[in-house]
Amino acid sequence: MRLVIAVTGASGALYAQRLLSFLETGDHEVHVVVSDCARQVAREELEKGGLAIPPRFSVHGQRSLEAPFLSGSNPFSAMVIIPCSMGTAGRIAHGVSEGAIGRAADVFLKERRALVLVPRETPWNLIHARNMVTLIEAGAVVIPACPSFYGKPQSVLALVDTVVARVLDHLQIPHDLAVRWKEKKP
Numbered sequence: 001m002r003l004v005i006a007v008t009g010a011s012g013a014l015y016a017q018r019l020l021s022f023l024e025t026g027d028h029e030v031h032v033v034v035s036d037c038a039r040q041v042a043r044e045e046l047e048k049g050g051l052a053i054p055p056r057f058s059v060h061g062q063r064s065l066e067a068p069f070l071s072g073s074n075p076f077s078a079m080v081i082i083p084c085s086m087g088t089a090g091r092i093a094h095g096v097s098e099g100a101i102g103r104a105a106d107v108f109l110k111e112r113r114a115l116v117l118v119p120r121e122t123p124w125n126l127i128h129a130r131n132m133v134t135l136i137e138a139g140a141v142v143i144p145a146c147p148s149f150y151g152k153p154q155s156v157l158a159l160v161d162t163v164v165a166r167v168l169d170h171l172q173i174p175h176d177l178a179v180r181w182k183e184k185k186p
């Protein structure tokens with residue numbers, strides 16, 4: 001698959017790290033954009049002082065116009081914004097096609113390509129809630145960073161993976177990252 005993974009400045013850099021690390025095990029073409037705020041948050045939240053992006057992935061600057069996915073003429077399978085800040089979600093919901101992340105999301109929606117957002121914010125105000133409705137109406141899939149517990153995750157990573165697993169499900173990428181309901185543990 002040809003994938004765009006965008007990381008924004010919501011808390012939850014570990015969700016992005018786990019997704020990137022999983023994708024490294026496959027043969028997907030992966031393009032990564034990290035917002036300026038996301039870099040700062042990742043430095044605070046991750047043990048290694050920032051995101052470890054697999055070297056074979058293509059990394060694009062948030063202000064780049066060079067990335068291939070910035071035009072609908074270049075076919076891509078899906079884009080995931082993980083974690084997705086309410087700021088980025090709001091800009092996408094209102095068509096503010098700013099920077100590589102905003103433009104890419106705009107392209108994926110207009111081309112009817114899969115756009116998966118993983119917002120992390122709590123509580124929500126009415127503006128957040130309305131923006132999510134707008135995004136879903138426009139065709140995005142919203143997977144809130146809400147871990148599940150029925151698989152009895154035994155570590156923070158296992159808990160995080162319950163969210164990453166749902167993202168991979170929506171990309172239709174096979175995985176055994178998390179326990180499925182009424183199935184044996186992976």
Ligand SMILES: Cc1cc2nc3c(=O)[nH]c(=O)nc-3n(C[C@H](O)[C@H](O)[C@H](O)COP(=O)(O)O)c2cc1C
Binds near residue numbers: 012035037044
């Ligand atoms: C430590 C820290 C944690 C944050 N956590 C969140 C969060 O969980 N959700 C969110 O929507 N914004 C969060 N923010 C705010 C965003 O980083 C801020 O809105 C930023 O402008 C988003 O920019 P971006 O969307 O370009 O990455 C956090 C900021 C900081 C400094």
